[in-house]
Amino acid sequence: MRSRSSPVPCRRPRLALLGLALAAAVAGPPAARAAEPRTKVSLGATLPLTGAEARIGGFFKEGYELAVEEANKQGGLLVGGKRLPVELTILDDTTTQATAVSLADRLVNSDGVDFLLGTYASHLVEAQSTIGEQNRVPYVNGGGGASKIYKRGFKYLFGTISPVELLGTTLMAWIDVQQKAGKLPRPARIALLWENTAHGKDFRKGVSDFSAASGGAYQIAVDESFPLDGKDFSALLGKVKAANVDLFLADAHLPDYITMHRQYVSAGLCHKVVSYGARGSEKGAIEALGQENVNYVVSGVWWSAELGKKPGLAKAFVESFAARYGGRKPEWFQALGYESARALFTAIEQAGSLDREAVRSKLAALKMPSLLPGGTLEYPASGGQQAQNPFVLLQNLPDKTSPIIYPPADATGVAVGANPRCAK
């Protein structure tokens, strides 16, 4: 598309065109792009705007669009001493792998975008990121958290979302603090329930590794997986009941959290610590389950609007998000979308060009101030270019708030160590 505007003097146009086509085929798209004067930065992304993940796809879209809008308000990205506006094309991948892959291919090879921002949900990112790798296009995503995605040795894939394994580790670190403070028994018996997906397996690994290294402070009495979108958890919960555990640690997506916790409450279960991994503080879940039934549930998320209570990048993000979206508070989905786009913008400006290889190198070496917990974003090679920012733990309280209770540096509230609803 762009080669048509190249001023190539020649006497025999057909031969010259053929020569150009051959040169483009041999040199590949990056070489062809480098020679062209650029007027804009063209980004492409697909998101699940319909289908099972439509709600969250919409959240990521909000994050991407806010980042682009902010960049363009400043006149665009500073590339080689010149400001270039950012143009973002977002297509609907309908929450299906095949569509996500084919649309990404279209964005790169037909629409000619410079870089890709990622879709949401691990299984879609896993499939779609192959397009970035095959075409040597940097692919930055905030929606694929499963660590196995980053163990394939891909050079052009960057994940702004920390591995779920860290969620398990962070949760156990907080539990350990409570145990050492005498609020939880030692040894503490754990029921570990995880959805049978890459997400669940990572969570399980985090909890299991921490328990194994605890010197007997924790015993995993129940270690069971369950299928995604399960319908009946009563037999599984019966097993938990029979095991007489102290801590109930599950990892579930939202529908399973609602269904399982309803059955949990109906079965008369109660444990000193109850967690469903990243789930727990969602408004919809609280409405579906009732505040009284979700009090003291602990959840771990990649980012929380509570972080915006302190001055810094998170506060600025919360304010600009609220200004653009009618006063709404962002969730971690929008924050990771926004931060993924910002990381790509930073790398482009550092590279000073739209050369994909140069931008890839800058992403690999990136270390930028971030709104994410930990305050810095980088894509370490040791983690397969997946960010390793810590999680923040939230706890639902009877006053209908869900403050950050861990890590202490980010805390906006005080944790209730052992669930006071449980007599035993």
Next chain:
Amino acid sequence: MARFLDLALSAVMLAGLYATMAYGLGLIYGVLRVVNLAHGGVIMGGAYLGWVLFERWGLDPYLALPIVIAASFGLGVLMYRLLVRHLPRGPAGGPASLLLLFGTWLVLRNVAYLLFTGNDQAIRTSYSTSSFVLLGTHVPVNRLAVLAIAVVIPLALHLLLTRTYTGRAIRAVAQNADSCTLVGVDVERIYALTFGIGTALAGVAGLLSATIFSFNPGFGSGELLKSFVVVVLGGLGSVLGTGLAALILAVVEVFAILVLPSYLTSAVGFVMLVLVLVLRPGGLFGQRVLG
């Protein structure tokens, strides 16, 4: 002993849900010989209708049953009149009906996405998480209600099929539609009625599911699959067989957790399905003409 009782209660209540989901599918296949792939979409629709009635007008889901039944019945008759009746009868209509009804399901699903977005919803009543203790085991009120309805439905269906003229006509059409035409039975009307009743049962299943599970427009696919397993296990066309198959499937799935990892328990049903198809293709209780 307490553990056994826990599991037995879970199995019986799960059976109630499975049976409710499967009756409609079985009835429609038994009479029209059509596998209603839109069944999952109607289950989803029933869930959303119950949710809208509850959220907008505060109508308790169990009080909303007549409205959901009427609306689903109407939808079923409409689907028959507009779509299914134009299908060729006999074996030639098989693939066509599968495609048509699968397409209908996709339409229903996407309409739901347009109307309700992809957000997960749930119906939360004052008794959603209530339970009472029976012999040391917690019995959820909601699930007990679903079980009761699952018992009432086949009884009502049995009475309809055996004690009324319409019911006898439905059974006669299931046996031999051509002969029915000769003796003056309005076969098209019976087909429309049957499709309506089967769809109404799917709507009821959706409403009852919504009181237990969260749901979104993608809801119904797992339910369709389970319904299919139950209907085949019970013997296509057998109402009583459907109820018993639901019980057997639920017992096997629930008690499997004693010997299998939890994530494999739902696969037990599909293993049973394969075994039954190989060893007893007519289903555990044989193929019948509705009874």
